[in-house]
Amino acid sequence: MTSPVFAPPRAAYLHVPFCAHRCGYCDFTLLAGRDDLAGDYLQALETELRSLERPREVDTLFFGGGTPTHLAPDHLARLLELAREWFRLAPGYEFSVEANPAGLTDEKLRLMADAGINRVSLGVQSFDEGLLKFLERDHREAEILDAVARLRERFENVSLDLIFALPDQTLDHWRETLRRAIELRPTHLSTYGLTFEKGTSFWSRREKGAIEQLSNELERDMYAAAMDDLAASGFEQYEISNFARPGFRCRHNQTYWRALPYFGFGPGAARYIDGRRESNHRSTTTWIKRVLGGQSGIAMSEELTPEHRAREAIVLGLRQVDGIRREEFRTLTGFDLDDLAKETITREVAAGRIEDFGDGIRITHQGRFFADPVMISFL
Template sequence: MSAPIALYIHWPFCVSKCPYCDFNSHVRESVDQAQWRDALLADMAHEAGLTAGRRVSSIFFGGGTPSLMPPATVAALIEAAERHWGLTAECEITLEANPNSVEVANFAALASAGVNRVSIGIQALDDETLRFFGRAHSVDEGLAAIAAAQAHFARVSFDLITARPGQSLAEWQAELARALAFGTDHLSLYQLTIEPGTRFKTLFDRGEIILPDEDLSADLFAATAEQTAAAGLPAYEISNHARVGQESRHNLTYWRSGDYVGIGPGAHGRRNGIATERHKKPENWLAAIAGQGHGIKAERHLTPETRATEALLMGLRLREGVDLDHVAALSGVARDRLVDEAAVRRLAGHGLLSLTGPRLAVLPAGMLLLDAILPEVVALG
């Protein structure tokens, strides 16, 4: 039987747009829920017809805010995936959620629908920062959401953003210690970045947002790695921390260059050596479903060099790194063409990389410099 695939389902709607967010999220006064359920089911059926004989190892409902989806729609999509492909015995089914009372009230129904893992957008554990981030919840609501999630789902993760304007190392260490005390088996801990096209970019360009300097950012990153490791949740990816066995299986499919199907507005996919991209604007995606039976905007065959480059850029985010022999076999590019060996030797000498047999990995000291390291190491254009 062919290797399993992952399934990503994008729900593009949010109650409001956060000022730091560059995801494909949209605010609409109303959503025709029946229309959207039927359209997502049609988009899924199209992909299923092109990936017959493969089972689904993970489903990820992302957004936007997929916890705004009616639980009945979530159930219908999971049931359709089971019908089209079949789910593996340990299939991980994750849904992203915001911690407000309306969405938390759906947790029991979402668990009954088949969701077995939830990822909550907490983002901060102080109310002033939550207001700065434009979040619609309070710290108390966030804590209630974590407790409710732990009562209903076997696996719970939540997000926090660090390297915020005015944040000190001591403040972050205290906040992270509090987060770790909740006992979840997974945390996603991101340093704040200023993305083009966001409200924060406008404020940053005006000098109204000032990020921590490089030294403080490095200290925050190092402290994060130290505290999470001490708590038994070491970093397995540059921004993700988990107990052994509790890593996000869906995201590991991306980082390990596995095939995945993406449906819904703006979703990307990789299947059978083909990259897929769907219409981004919700209305355009719906029109494509009505006109052609699926939401695809573009498909392109991936060249061997592109497949190799993607495998390296994604895999080197992981603590485990990449097996260069595997990348060569996957892509068809000879191993001696994959990386700049002189750059690897030089960076290894500085304690930033390791190369053991075919396995190349970025060491903890190199992770903060990953964006600078990758262009030096990856030899393919």
């Protein structure tokens, strides 16, 4: 049986690199305050999409950013038109867009719904005015409530993103954030601990002592509270940072965690096709210049060896709470999981961070607190 790795991708990602301004903790590929480049971006995107040669059928389509909904209505309409021109949505499809509460006008919501978008992931992060300001988000609590109410009129599937481990945040405060989020009845929640990425203003401020990072213990307690409180409210944790009501797991992201192939377009976008990983130039201006100048927008292209592919499949698969099934792993990678990683499995099982349930392995509740080192140990 041919590995699903070599099947045509059934998922596509389009990166939209625009935001009103750059939040202090963000190191994503984006241009802040350069809406004047949206036309060139769309032209470059169209050029890059033409490399598909013909429209492709996908099960999931995902607009990420940046803030896709920051685009002006005419540019958003053009983006949607391009996506629909090059991707045929299979029955039962999932079409997601990342959005921010600020500037989410009814006109944009209508365009999105008319184009078939059926899942919206809203960057809420916090309901606290002081913390929103600290994060340099350009929305306030009232805009979150208004955006969620209007989203719910058109979209059944609404996910909220939250950030925890913010300076001076207490455990009670975080639990209150969770409670407020649950009260809004989302279908899905993603929770991330604040990270300090090199090159961001938060990183330099922390280096200078202007921001004090929360202790690891408190951050762990907050993560534990998210797992407990969301489970108690009917959310299934299906990935290290992701929780869903039954039937609302993000299918697009599951493609990544299952190490299945996907298309990627736009600056900084990654793709995985025929066992080859590629990523585009992260600088939006470089990517636009190259693509419109008739050159490739690709910055990195790497053919993975079968073993490298298999090890990556372990690392990605362990992010999923359901873990990795030995039989599926063999079909996907051609490797026997135990031939490849018996020693590491034994060690992690003994440490209580991995559970071997016979048909496969999965990360334990305890292991989720140390997800990164556990996964790295399999590389």
